[in-house]
Amino acid sequence: MSDHLFSPLSIRGTEVRNRVMVSPMCQYSCDGDGLATDWHEVHLGSRATGGAGIVMTEATAVEPRGRISPDDLGIWSDDHAEALAPIADFIAERGATPAIQLAHAGRKASKTPPWDGSVPLQPDEGGWETLAPSAVPYPFDEDEPPVTKQMTDDDIAAVKDAFVTGAERALDAGFEIAEVHAAHGYLLHEFLSPATNRREDEYGGDFEGRTRLVREIVSEVRAVWPDDKPVFVRVSATDWLPDRESWTAEETARLAPLLADAGADLIDVSAGGIHPDQQIPQTGPNYQVRYAERVAEETDALVGAVGGISEPAQADALIRNERADLAIVGREHLRDPYFALHAAEELGADEDVEWPIQYRRAVGN
Numbered sequence: 001m002s003d004h005l006f007s008p009l010s011i012r013g014t015e016v017r018n019r020v021m022v023s024p025m026c027q028y029s030c031d032g033d034g035l036a037t038d039w040h041e042v043h044l045g046s047r048a049t050g051g052a053g054i055v056m057t058e059a060t061a062v063e064p065r066g067r068i069s070p071d072d073l074g075i076w077s078d079d080h081a082e083a084l085a086p087i088a089d090f091i092a093e094r095g096a097t098p099a100i101q102l103a104h105a106g107r108k109a110s111k112t113p114p115w116d117g118s119v120p121l122q123p124d125e126g127g128w129e130t131l132a133p134s135a136v137p138y139p140f141d142e143d144e145p146p147v148t149k150q151m152t153d154d155d156i157a158a159v160k161d162a163f164v165t166g167a168e169r170a171l172d173a174g175f176e177i178a179e180v181h182a183a184h185g186y187l188l189h190e191f192l193s194p195a196t197n198r199r200e201d202e203y204g205g206d207f208e209g210r211t212r213l214v215r216e217i218v219s220e221v222r223a224v225w226p227d228d229k230p231v232f233v234r235v236s237a238t239d240w241l242p243d244r245e246s247w248t249a250e251e252t253a254r255l256a257p258l259l260a261d262a263g264a265d266l267i268d269v270s271a272g273g274i275h276p277d278q279q280i281p282q283t284g285p286n287y288q289v290r291y292a293e294r295v296a297e298e299t300d301a302l303v304g305a306v307g308g309i310s311e312p313a314q315a316d317a318l319i320r321n322e323r324a325d326l327a328i329v330g331r332e333h334l335r336d337p338y339f340a341l342h343a344a345e346e347l348g349a350d351e352d353v354e355w356p357i358q359y360r361r362a363v364g365n
């Protein structure tokens with residue numbers, strides 16, 4: 001019998017209870033110090049209570065300059081790990097697998113939260129100089145972008161180290177899956193894409209040079225992450241910039257087996273984010289699934305599909321038809337923290353899930 005949305009997924013020594021993952025989603029709810037707050041505990045805890053197999057944190061910055069906004073989560077000190085530990089514990093206690101997205105925002109850092117316009121923060125407003133492969137700022141429509149610095153060799157070494165120590169701290173905090181964020185126009189994606197990487201050293205130029213930093217970081221994170229626990233990588237399959245030199249689905253297909261060789265167990269396939277001129281050819285249900293299918297053709301690693309997955313039957317069909325191994329659900333989880341439990345009800349898979357005992361009088365089981 002083929003797998004379905006509520007089939008468990010075994011990755012290395014980790015048993016995930018079903019194929020629904022809460023996609024990483026920034027909450028912009030720290031108090032300027034990168035420390036998790038009650039909001040993160042309730043938000044992520046509710047989604048674990050809601051039945052998802054994997055609950056992933058938002059992009060969690062490995063160093064302060066890697067935050068999109070001053071209110072993003074961080075993992076650059078032991079205090080950050082301590083603040084996250086009860087959240088990881090609660091997620092695991094609820095039967096979900098706690099996962100963390102390790103991130104650096106690169107040239108898209110130093111902005112206000114979306115509800116304040118996602119506009120660049122100037123130095124006198126708490127903004128900072130951003131890091132990027134090349135000194136090319138992200139083009140904002142009206143606002144002066146923050147100063148963007150081309151990373152030196154020392155900067156590259158420091159960022160690699162920050163990903164590794166971030167992973168070690170995440171492990172101490174109790175997370176079971178580490179995802180390296182190499183998508184959406186943030187730092188590691190900026191190295192991949194010729195639209196943002198104009199370097200002429202070993203971290204730029206051809207495919208091998210542009211992919212070097214991501215491959216190195218995945219392999220160094222893998223080296224400190226226990227053998228029985230999974231490492232994921234999120235990529236943008238394409239820049240959606242067909243008319244200029246950019247990162248393409250062909251290059252992603254070529255990169256996928258190299259990421260698997262570097263130690264990635266699952267490639268989480270998203271798209272876009274590098275430049276505001278991007279042309280998204282399709283929106284709506286499953287709008288990025290074809291990129292996940294393309295990646296799956298090229299690698300034995302597991303593949304996660306994300307983007308426009310919001311209906312139970314749709315998510316179930318992705319797994320049953322072997323279009324993906326994991327259905328990664330973002331915005332629908334903001335609308336419905338209990339998406340997985342409701343999906344099980346709708347798909348007649350109630351026996352595969354357990355409502356919290358505290359709520360059983362409401363659901364009759």
Ligand SMILES: Cc1cc2nc3c(=O)[nH]c(=O)nc-3n(C[C@H](O)[C@H](O)[C@H](O)COP(=O)(O)O)c2cc1C
Nearest residue numbers: 023024025026058059306307308309329330331332
């Ligand atoms: C509020 C919000 C915050 C997000 N933050 C992140 C993030 O921290 N890391 C990331 O990789 N993607 C982030 N995304 C993208 C989502 O993870 C997901 O890829 C995207 O929303 C498409 O999936 P959906 O159609 O199910 O929402 C965010 C999306 C939203 C709506």
